[in-house]
Amino acid sequence: MQILLNEVQYYKNFDELARDVLEMAKESMPDRLIYLTSLTKQQQIILKLSESHPDIRIHEGMEIEVNETVCNRIDFVNNTPLVLEDMSLETNLDNLRAALVAANINSYLGIPIILSNGDTFGTLCAVHTDAMIINKKCVTMLQRIAKLFSYYLDLERLAYRDSLTGLYNRQFLYKYFEEISTTGGALLFLDLDGFKKINDLYGHDTGDLVLREVALRLESFVQTHHGFAVRLGGDEFIVNLVDISNREDIRALADMLLSRLSSWDTQLEAFNLSVSIGIVLYPPEENNNLKVLLKNADNALYRAKANGKNSYQFF
Structure with missing residues (x-):
C-alpha cells in the first residue's frame, strides 16, 4: 500500500x-x-x-x-x-x-x-x-x-498504519483533519454485516483474513478515486473521499463499494457478508470537527443497518 x-x-x-x-x-x-x-x-x-x-x-x-x-x-x-x-x-x-x-x-x-x-x-x-x-x-x-x-x-x-490490514489508522485520520484537510469531501463510515458470525464459527484467524481482504478491496477503490481508507478498529472502516460534494457522484461511489464488499466465495456467501455505510459531507476551508463528523456518519450508518443492511444512508 x-x-x-x-x-x-x-x-x-x-x-x-x-x-x-x-x-x-x-x-x-x-x-x-x-x-x-x-x-x-x-x-x-x-x-x-x-x-x-x-x-x-x-x-x-x-x-x-x-x-x-x-x-x-x-x-x-x-x-x-x-x-x-x-x-x-x-x-x-x-x-x-x-x-x-x-x-x-x-x-x-x-x-x-x-x-x-x-x-x-x-x-x-x-x-x-x-x-x-x-x-x-x-x-x-x-x-x-x-x-x-x-x-x-x-x-x-x-505510527499511522493499522498493524493487521496496513490501512491508515485512527491517529492518521485525526491528524489529517487537524492539520491537512482544506478541501471538502465525504466521510463514509463502513461496518461489515455478518462479520460476527464468521468470527464465532470459524475463529479470529479467519476473521482476520476477511478483514485483510476488505482492506485490499478498499485500497484498490481509493487508488482509483481521490481519497484514502482507514481501519477504525474491529470491522469498522472509513473511506474519506476528498474534494467531492455532488450527491449523485457519491451515490455512484457508494454503490460501487456495496458491490465490491458483497461478493465473496461460497464459504462466506452463506453468511451474507456485506457492508452498511453511513455518509456525511463536509465543506472546504472550515474547521471540520472529526468527532462530530464521525458521530453524524455513525448515526447515518445506524439507519442504514436498520433499513436492512447492505445499503447506505446520508446524514
Whole structure:
C-alpha cells in the first residue's frame, strides 16, 4: 500500500533524515545531483534535492506523471538499481527524450527504496548533465544508504498504519483533519454485516483474513478515486473521499463499494457478508470537527443497518 505524501510530513525528523541521506550519497558521488523521490501509480514527486543545480531543471515538490519518468523503468520487484551512463544512447528511452532534454539529464543512477513489506516508497537518484561512468562501489554505497532510509520509513509508518490490514489508522485520520484537510469531501463510515458470525464459527484467524481482504478491496477503490481508507478498529472502516460534494457522484461511489464488499466465495456467501455505510459531507476551508463528523456518519450508518443492511444512508 502506497505512502501518501500527506503521511510523510508527520514523520519525526523526516527533513533532517532526508538531508543526511543526501549528504551521505553526495560523499560517494560528489559531482552528481542527488535527490529523493516518492512514487505512486500516478505520479513521481521530487521530495528533496542535495542542492539546487543551475543546469538541471528539476526542483523540490515537482510532480511528474509516472509514465514520463526514468524512475518508472527501475525493477522494483527485484530491487535492482537502474544504471544509465549515457542516456543519449538508450533507444528504449526515446519516448522520454523530450523530457530528458528539458531536464538536461544524460547520466542517471536510480536506487529503489523498498519497505520491509515489499511496498515501494520511491527512489534515491544521482544524475549529471553529461554522460558519466558510474562506479559499482558507488552503486553499492547508495543501495546501503537507501536500505537504511527504508528502515527509518518502516518505523515511522507504523505510527499511522493499522498493524493487521496496513490501512491508515485512527491517529492518521485525526491528524489529517487537524492539520491537512482544506478541501471538502465525504466521510463514509463502513461496518461489515455478518462479520460476527464468521468470527464465532470459524475463529479470529479467519476473521482476520476477511478483514485483510476488505482492506485490499478498499485500497484498490481509493487508488482509483481521490481519497484514502482507514481501519477504525474491529470491522469498522472509513473511506474519506476528498474534494467531492455532488450527491449523485457519491451515490455512484457508494454503490460501487456495496458491490465490491458483497461478493465473496461460497464459504462466506452463506453468511451474507456485506457492508452498511453511513455518509456525511463536509465543506472546504472550515474547521471540520472529526468527532462530530464521525458521530453524524455513525448515526447515518445506524439507519442504514436498520433499513436492512447492505445499503447506505446520508446524514
